[in-house]
Amino acid sequence: MKKLLLFFLLILSLFSCSGGSEQGIVLQSEADLSGLRVGTVSGSIYDLQLSSRKDITLQLFNSESDLLQALKNRKIDVAVHDEVVFNAVVRKENGMKIALLEEQAFPTAFMMRKDNSELAQTLTAIQERMEADGSMQRLKDYWLTDRYAQESAYSHIPAEPSGKPIRVATAADSSPISFLIDGEWYGIEIDLLRELGRELHRPLEIKRYDSGSCIMAVSSGLADVLCGCIFVTPEREEQFLFSKPYHSYHPAYFVLDTEAGMERESLITGIKNGVRKNILVENRWKFITDGLWETLKISFLAILLGSLLGVGLYAMAHSRRGWMHAFVKLYNGFIAGIPELVLLLILFYVVFARSGVPSDMVAVMAFALFFASGASDIYETSLGAIPHGQTEAGLALGFTRVQTFFHIVLPQAIRRGLPLYRGQCVSLLKGTSIVGYIAIQDLTRAGDIIRSRTFDAVIPLLVVTLIYFLLVWLIGLLLKLATPKKKVL
Amino acid sequence: MITVSHLSKTYYNPDGSILHVLKDVNCEINPGEVISIIGPSGTGKSTFLRALNLLDPPTGGSIVFNGENILAKDYPVHKMRQKVGMVFQNFNLFDHMTVLENVMYAPCKIKKESLETAREEGLALLRKVGLAEKADVYPASLSGGQKQRVAIARCLAMKPEVILFDEPTSALDPTMVGEVLSVIRQLAKEGMTMLIVTHEMKFARDVSTRIFFMNEGIIYEDGPARQVFEKPRRSATKAFVQRIRKEVFQIDDPDFDFPGMETRIRRFCIKYNIAEKCEPAFQACQLMLKEVMSAYMPFTLRITHSELSADTSLDFMVEGLESSPLAAPGVSPAFLEQLRSLCKDIVEEPTTRGFRVKLSL
Numbered sequence: 027m028k029k030l031l032l033f034f035l036l037i038l039s040l041f042s043c044s045g046g047s048e049q050g051i052v053l054q055s056e057a058d059l060s061g062l063r064v065g066t067v068s069g070s071i072y073d074l075q076l077s078s079r080k081d082i083t084l085q086l087f088n089s090e091s092d093l094l095q096a097l098k099n100r101k102i103d104v105a106v107h108d109e110v111v112f113n114a115v116v117r118k119e120n121g122m123k124i125a126l127l128e129e130q131a132f133p134t135a136f137m138m139r140k141d142n143s144e145l146a147q148t149l150t151a152i153q154e155r156m157e158a159d160g161s162m163q164r165l166k167d168y169w170l171t172d173r174y175a176q177e178s179a180y181s182h183i184p185a186e187p188s189g190k191p192i193r194v195a196t197a198a199d200s201s202p203i204s205f206l207i208d209g210e211w212y213g214i215e216i217d218l219l220r221e222l223g224r225e226l227h228r229p230l231e232i233k234r235y236d237s238g239s240c241i242m243a244v245s246s247g248l249a250d251v252l253c254g255c256i257f258v259t260p261e262r263e264e265q266f267l268f269s270k271p272y273h274s275y276h277p278a279y280f281v282l283d284t285e286a287g288m289e290r291e292s293l294i295t296g297i298k299n300g301v302r303k304n305i306l307v308e309n310r311w312k313f314i315t316d317g318l319w320e321t322l323k324i325s326f327l328a329i330l331l332g333s334l335l336g337v338g339l340y341a342m343a344h345s346r347r348g349w350m351h352a353f354v355k356l357y358n359g360f361i362a363g364i365p366e367l368v369l370l371l372i373l374f375y376v377v378f379a380r381s382g383v384p385s386d387m388v389a390v391m392a393f394a395l396f397f398a399s400g401a402s403d404i405y406e407t408s409l410g411a412i413p414h415g416q417t418e419a420g421l422a423l424g425f426t427r428v429q430t431f432f433h434i435v436l437p438q439a440i441r442r443g444l445p446l447y448r449g450q451c452v453s454l455l456k457g458t459s460i461v462g463y464i465a466i467q468d469l470t471r472a473g474d475i476i477r478s479r480t481f482d483a484v485i486p487l488l489v490v491t492l493i494y495f496l497l498v499w500l501i502g503l504l505l506k507l508a509t510p511k512k513k514v515l
Numbered sequence: 516m517i518t519v520s521h522l523s524k525t526y527y528n529p530d531g532s533i534l535h536v537l538k539d540v541n542c543e544i545n546p547g548e549v550i551s552i553i554g555p556s557g558t559g560k561s562t563f564l565r566a567l568n569l570l571d572p573p574t575g576g577s578i579v580f581n582g583e584n585i586l587a588k589d590y591p592v593h594k595m596r597q598k599v600g601m602v603f604q605n606f607n608l609f610d611h612m613t614v615l616e617n618v619m620y621a622p623c624k625i626k627k628e629s630l631e632t633a634r635e636e637g638l639a640l641l642r643k644v645g646l647a648e649k650a651d652v653y654p655a656s657l658s659g660g661q662k663q664r665v666a667i668a669r670c671l672a673m674k675p676e677v678i679l680f681d682e683p684t685s686a687l688d689p690t691m692v693g694e695v696l697s698v699i700r701q702l703a704k705e706g707m708t709m710l711i712v713t714h715e716m717k718f719a720r721d722v723s724t725r726i727f728f729m730n731e732g733i734i735y736e737d738g739p740a741r742q743v744f745e746k747p748r749r750s751a752t753k754a755f756v757q758r759i760r761k762e763v764f765q766i767d768d769p770d771f772d773f774p775g776m777e778t779r780i781r782r783f784c785i786k787y788n789i790a791e792k793c794e795p796a797f798q799a800c801q802l803m804l805k806e807v808m809s810a811y812m813p814f815t816l817r818i819t820h821s822e823l824s825a826d827t828s829l830d831f832m833v834e835g836l837e838s839s840p841l842a843a844p845g846v847s848p849a850f851l852e853q854l855r856s857l858c859k860d861i862v863e864e865p866t867t868r869g870f871r872v873k874l875s876l
Contacts, residue, residue: 418570419607423621423673424597433624438611515616515623515630 053126065102091477109278132257133271149269169214191231197240197254300485317472332397339402408443522576538732551719554729600675660691836870839863
């Protein structure tokens, strides 16, 4: 196990440090992108702009950290994003530079549904007041220069203690816009929203949505307001309401700084620093433990509920009513045909969008629906494999029907079905890694959050992988304990 | 002890047809009786037996067990089954338990016997069926005969008042039938009340106090074993008990599977309890094939046995032949001498389709 791990580490570190020296890329204008491999974050404004260009190879990434990693690993030549997201400190740490800063800046504001004009007006009013009394300038001086990054404790406006929460969706998990430290959100947009909360005496309920699905969160009514460096565009203004833009950000073209020359660390110090940076600093391990808890909770409840639903399906498949058989057939066909992620998104953004059901319960439901289908199959194969003669022998000895089932048939069926059941549980556990799409911070997403802060791929992914390994092993162990003992008397 | 009146059982096939397996079964079973249920297949023998402990609930009539109507609506069926043991054709041992656990399980769980008592009694029962040394192995490692003896011990562990045997030897290799039958014989001697569905005619005749001959869904003839076998009152009974068992081999060319034939003849002899005739049958076959019959291929060889008269014979039949192969020129007198010493009688006779040489063993 230890050797395997070291080997794994070595491979990963080789990949992350690969690449030789090349000539630096020089960009005079946007046109110079021609022929290059360009990356940006999917669903962003750059995604829309660049996807029409046929002369570049566009690659889309799910998060800022993935984008940066791709640039570092030379999978892309140029990364396009807001200048502010990869600030001077990040650029220095990761050996990259701005090759070109666009002249034209994009106005950035908070986005709401059209029927939420009250909130938009309040926000605009607050911003205007702050501009008048100079506090807006102080806020920008702090966050938008690189000053904040030098300080150990970030400025922070305390949250309102009570009231109906304002549901905030954020598309960004990157400083200085909106970012998480030790379970608390920071950033310029967060501070502005806290001002809003203070005005309305309402606390904030902030959830991180995928850049691809964050707009859906607002349009479906799951969130009241969307932040995270949202540019105001004419297309968006047709469908949504914006507060007054608080700032305009410049798009930037980031490339590797070939002259800077990254310092090469030895493997051991690399790992040491990686662990410190990714796990210990700012209590980042808390993301992992919270995510682990979320993953465990969703998996456990889904397995429990799914197993019970499976019993129902099994009973229906064996009932005398024809329509029940038809239902089970239809159900299994439906489950077999729909990807887990799609069902999860449908349940979250369509079916339960306005019901107020918490997102983790929606996830439990989605996975339980999948699990039920598999579980009923397992009951079918394992109970079906026990010959009817066993039941008859039990009855003939004088056991009642119920006793016969529990004393004689079930113990044998469990032994047959447990390996299948274990496989089902493991695949469910691993399958829950997609719940990040509906704004749940599970174990996988915890790794993503850490990566978005540290821009380091190796350690967070490795730690998350290791924990999944342990969980799978744990499931095996638990089910082994649940196996009926060899000795029956 | 058990009174059955007008018992009937009807199956509704999925295709809509109706099958009357039991039409009108009436009988009275008294303590101490050993009743063998015989008859052609498909006449409801097993269905009748399984109706008695309601594994296959009857559709009509009544069954009274120890004065209680067990078909009454709220009758506790499992209580009755504790007193009516059953031994199945396929043993149905609990594969996930050891032999001893199989025997102890029901007394422990149903009668709440202590582990020690159940263990002692279980071991005593296993000793009785000769399997005490297998107490801690799993059924998978037992032979069919051993499994069935464990099943009998398991059934006895509940101290039943009557035991139902549903073709207890039908799934067994012929070599293992004897060990199971001897255990049942022992139980009969001890006065256990038993109903046995069986195809073992000799066993049925020897062990039973009474025979039910079932035919067409009713008990067609009911009487003491001697009477049913030796002086059957009805013609269908007579035809059944006097029927002749046979095994036929069509020998077309020298490529015929002769070793396979030997095995089948051996099985035949063991199955019908005529193992002592096995060796003479082989010798007679080999002699005939070597000296005479190789010139008469294709021909048919048949071994027949009448369970009632205990007559066994080998028939060599050649189609379109008009004279005996034994009378052909070139058949050595020494061979004929040797053949006669093996057989009780040799009959050479023409048949409608050819000629037959019948060797009685």
